[in-house]
Amino acid sequence: MADPHKQLGLIGRPLSHSFSKSYFTKKFRKLGLTNYHYELFELETIKDFLPLVKSTPGLVGLNVTIPYKKEVMSFLDEISAEANAIGAVNVIRIYKDQLFGYNTDYYGFKTSLLNWLPKSWQGKALILGTGGASLAVIAALTDCEIPFKVVSRNSGPDLLTYDQVKTGDILATHRLVLNTTPLGMQPQVETAPDLDYNKLGPRHFLFDLVYNPASTTFMKRGLSQGAMVKNGLEMLELQAEKAWDIWTK
Numbered sequence: 001m002a003d004p005h006k007q008l009g010l011i012g013r014p015l016s017h018s019f020s021k022s023y024f025t026k027k028f029r030k031l032g033l034t035n036y037h038y039e040l041f042e043l044e045t046i047k048d049f050l051p052l053v054k055s056t057p058g059l060v061g062l063n064v065t066i067p068y069k070k071e072v073m074s075f076l077d078e079i080s081a082e083a084n085a086i087g088a089v090n091v092i093r094i095y096k097d098q099l100f101g102y103n104t105d106y107y108g109f110k111t112s113l114l115n116w117l118p119k120s121w122q123g124k125a126l127i128l129g130t131g132g133a134s135l136a137v138i139a140a141l142t143d144c145e146i147p148f149k150v151v152s153r154n155s156g157p158d159l160l161t162y163d164q165v166k167t168g169d170i171l172a173t174h175r176l177v178l179n180t181t182p183l184g185m186q187p188q189v190e191t192a193p194d195l196d197y198n199k200l201g202p203r204h205f206l207f208d209l210v211y212n213p214a215s216t217t218f219m220k221r222g223l224s225q226g227a228m229v230k231n232g233l234e235m236l237e238l239q240a241e242k243a244w245d246i247w248t249k
């Protein structure tokens, strides 16, 4: 008997460029899994989510991207402790008509960060941006007991502004800098977070969650000051592999 049709996919809007579809399609080919398929499901509104789940034959899992990582949570039957703590779901498993939500960005970021930082590294971090990705980064740094401050274009309790970072000595004391903003991402590759890059040096570590292009302006400017740099590709692959484990467990 032929293996049953298994459908996976990505929900979000817009979905013009997707890493996940080509990643999983290549993976199915490599593993010889001809019954698995990955599709892009661009949803006009989150109200289209349950009708999509009900009408898609063989649907076993979904990735979730902007703008639905938070909104989708109210439609799920169970949410993992990490996804609840972060307040965002980026992977859904569909099993026996029940919907289970997870956050694999958190796992991908934490694993990639720990793979990269020297084992003996100690210090404080600066998180640039306050969106969904920054929530996963906050959860991971909290787990790793790395103290951090968050930088935003808007002032607020517990937030630093870019002006405060540029004019003060924060970069001297916060040597791990994490870009969780979309600045520098294709097609606006020349943009970068508004920092005084002259304040960076060889003791700084710059982690950009952006993965396309492979070397962002943020990374290039850090590199020219002697800083260590890393992009978001390994994080992306790790979160995708974790999603695969969840769907196929």
Ligand SMILES: NC(=O)c1ccc[n+]([C@@H]2O[C@H](COP(=O)([O-])OP(=O)(O)OC[C@H]3O[C@@H](n4cnc5c(N)ncnc54)[C@H](OP(=O)(O)O)[C@@H]3O)[C@@H](O)[C@H]2O)c1
Residues within 6 Å of the ligand: 066, 105, 108, 128, 129, 130, 131, 132, 133, 134, 151, 152, 153, 154, 180, 181, 182, 183, 185, 209, 210, 211, 232, 233, 235, 236, 237, 239
């Ligand atoms: N590598 C991976 O696996 C992975 C996983 C998830 C996300 N990402 C990447 O991480 C980035 C952020 O994702 P997200 O979902 O958190 O996006 P988002 O919610 O759209 O934006 C994140 C935050 O960036 C700041 N921001 C947005 N536009 C800005 C601008 N023009 N100038 C300065 N700050 C700006 C905002 O914070 P303030 O309003 O507080 O300034 C915003 O809340 C994206 O590039 C995404 O591709 C990568």
